[in-house]
Amino acid sequence: MSGHLPVVTGLGFITPIGNDRAAVTASLRAGRHGLSAVEFLGNPNLPVKFVGTVKDFSVDSPNCRDWTWPARYELPRETLRGLAPHGVFACCAVMQALEDSGLAGAVADDPRTGLFCASAGSAMLLHHHLAQMHAVGGERGNPMGVVSSISGTLNFNLGAHFRITGAVCGFVSACASSSHALGYACDEIRLGRLDRVIVVGAEEHNADTVLPFMGMRALSRAADPRLASRPFDAERDGFVGAGGAVALIVESADAAAKRGARVLAEVAGWAQSADGHSVAMSHPEGAGLRRAMTAALADAGVTPAEIDYVNAHATSTPVGDRAEITALQAVFSAAGAHPRISSTKGLTGHPLSMSGVMEAAFCALAIADGFIPGNAHLVNPDPACAGLNLPVATVEESPRVVLNNSSGFGGSNVCHVLRRPAG
Amino acid sequence: MSSSSSTPSPLARFPAPVRDAYQNFLALHQPADLHLVIEAVLLDFVPKGKALSVGSSIPAESRLVEDLGFDSLAVAEIVFFFEDLLQVSIPTHEVASLQTVKDLQTFVERKLAGGAQAPVATR
Numbered sequence: 001m002s003g004h005l006p007v008v009t010g011l012g013f014i015t016p017i018g019n020d021r022a023a024v025t026a027s028l029r030a031g032r033h034g035l036s037a038v039e040f041l042g043n044p045n046l047p048v049k050f051v052g053t054v055k056d057f058s059v060d061s062p063n064c065r066d067w068t069w070p071a072r073y074e075l076p077r078e079t080l081r082g083l084a085p086h087g088v089f090a091c092c093a094v095m096q097a098l099e100d101s102g103l104a105g106a107v108a109d110d111p112r113t114g115l116f117c118a119s120a121g122s123a124m125l126l127h128h129h130l131a132q133m134h135a136v137g138g139e140r141g142n143p144m145g146v147v148s149s150i151s152g153t154l155n156f157n158l159g160a161h162f163r164i165t166g167a168v169c170g171f172v173s174a175c176a177s178s179s180h181a182l183g184y185a186c187d188e189i190r191l192g193r194l195d196r197v198i199v200v201g202a203e204e205h206n207a208d209t210v211l212p213f214m215g216m217r218a219l220s221r222a223a224d225p226r227l228a229s230r231p232f233d234a235e236r237d238g239f240v241g242a243g244g245a246v247a248l249i250v251e252s253a254d255a256a257a258k259r260g261a262r263v264l265a266e267v268a269g270w271a272q273s274a275d276g277h278s279v280a281m282s283h284p285e286g287a288g289l290r291r292a293m294t295a296a297l298a299d300a301g302v303t304p305a306e307i308d309y310v311n312a313h314a315t316s317t318p319v320g321d322r323a324e325i326t327a328l329q330a331v332f333s334a335a336g337a338h339p340r341i342s343s344t345k346g347l348t349g350h351p352l353s354m355s356g357v358m359e360a361a362f363c364a365l366a367i368a369d370g371f372i373p374g375n376a377h378l379v380n381p382d383p384a385c386a387g388l389n390l391p392v393a394t395v396e397e398s399p400r401v402v403l404n405n406s407s408g409f410g411g412s413n414v415c416h417v418l419r420r421p422a423g
Numbered sequence: 424m425s426s427s428s429s430t431p432s433p434l435a436r437f438p439a440p441v442r443d444a445y446q447n448f449l450a451l452h453q454p455a456d457l458h459l460v461i462e463a464v465l466l467d468f469v470p471k472g473k474a475l476s477v478g479s480s481i482p483a484e485s486r487l488v489e490d491l492g493f494d495s496l497a498v499a500e501i502v503f504f505f506e507d508l509l510q511v512s513i514p515t516h517e518v519a520s521l522q523t524v525k526d527l528q529t530f531v532e533r534k535l536a537g538g539a540q541a542p543v544a545t546r
Contacts, residue, residue: 063436065436065467066436076470077468077469077470078470078494078497081496081497081500136512139512140503140506140507140512140513141503142500142503143496143499143500143503144496144500
């Protein structure tokens, strides 16, 4: 069974805090956020002032011919024609991860390599193509309209571009999506069905993806980025939307060893549990998350006391953070354990479908590079946090076992336990 | 160049000589002008760039799929481009008849002259 232990062998980052591993690590260590001022729809009256943006890419236009991206990434037209803007982020993140893992050129046509993706699709392109279709009474439409816009656009396009012949699938559970993708990828490996899976989470940070959350009253109205995204703070008032792409390559320990791959972290276990409570709001006591954390620890064979660091889902919403705080108290404080806990969304904003795999990747960085990210914008912790260990600054310690939480609409909760590689 | 509608013409991002050639063809109906436009659009949509290069004259008998490397999706894309440009809808059975560059040119000429078969979009 240990030959089938899933291990992380490659990472690719296109995020608000950096477009490669070195930049992301530096931002996490320095507590440097990637939130940019925004004026959605050219409307200065909107209370939403910030979004976590990807730099050095320009993918705002509905016409892919207008897009620009860093020259190091080659994207042929036959791939570009079917992509959503966040598909450009994702292709680049996967190329980076393949290079990082030493697998560039090696995964095409390999039936033991899979691809699991997560995004909500491109609301912007969906809107654009449907408006075009409606304008002509349905008489014609862009042949790439469907594949470039619906949820699944990532797996459709990346599966073809990278010629993936193992399992190719998409996951749709809102902010838990890419955590689901990673969990099921680990299962494919543990079951011996695949040697490796490229796990991708991506999302756009444009008005069509982010602004609808304002109608849900879920977005921060703060005029200062450090006040806008401050998970666990008593004064938090909502999240800051964000976008980008992260790719994480997970392989069986045997497959990694066979090709002499460098291992960043092991995925010791994972689990999920649901709230059964509300379409949009967390269970007030975080009941599903509590069960998911407990089950993930059991799956990994670790006790609460052995967890050195928890990367919380906490998005900076009053209700969501409170649910997670309650669940953390129940799992850890009640067991006399006080792991360091932080939400890196203070720096990145909340990239929706991308957050699970992004934060799992941050956990792998913490293990591989030997640091624990702090809660950069935390000034006055919510009183409910009493007893929780919430460092503000980066902790220069090398965590051995790390827990990553994700929660999504409908009450999905997914947790992974990552561990320093043995030996 | 700029049209009176609020959405940009599909030719908006093409170089000025291409846009000028299109306007000239609408006015004077010289086939060479339309051929320049079609070549530019073909170059823009061809999946594998090695089949065509800028400035090379594409033989009229070149087959879109076998000779120029278009796949059926790219043919559908180029058809949609002309549907959008000409504001017409092209039925599937007509698309199937577009095998060569010459077929495409003849087709576009006919549509611009008000070909009877395709329905014109109404708002």
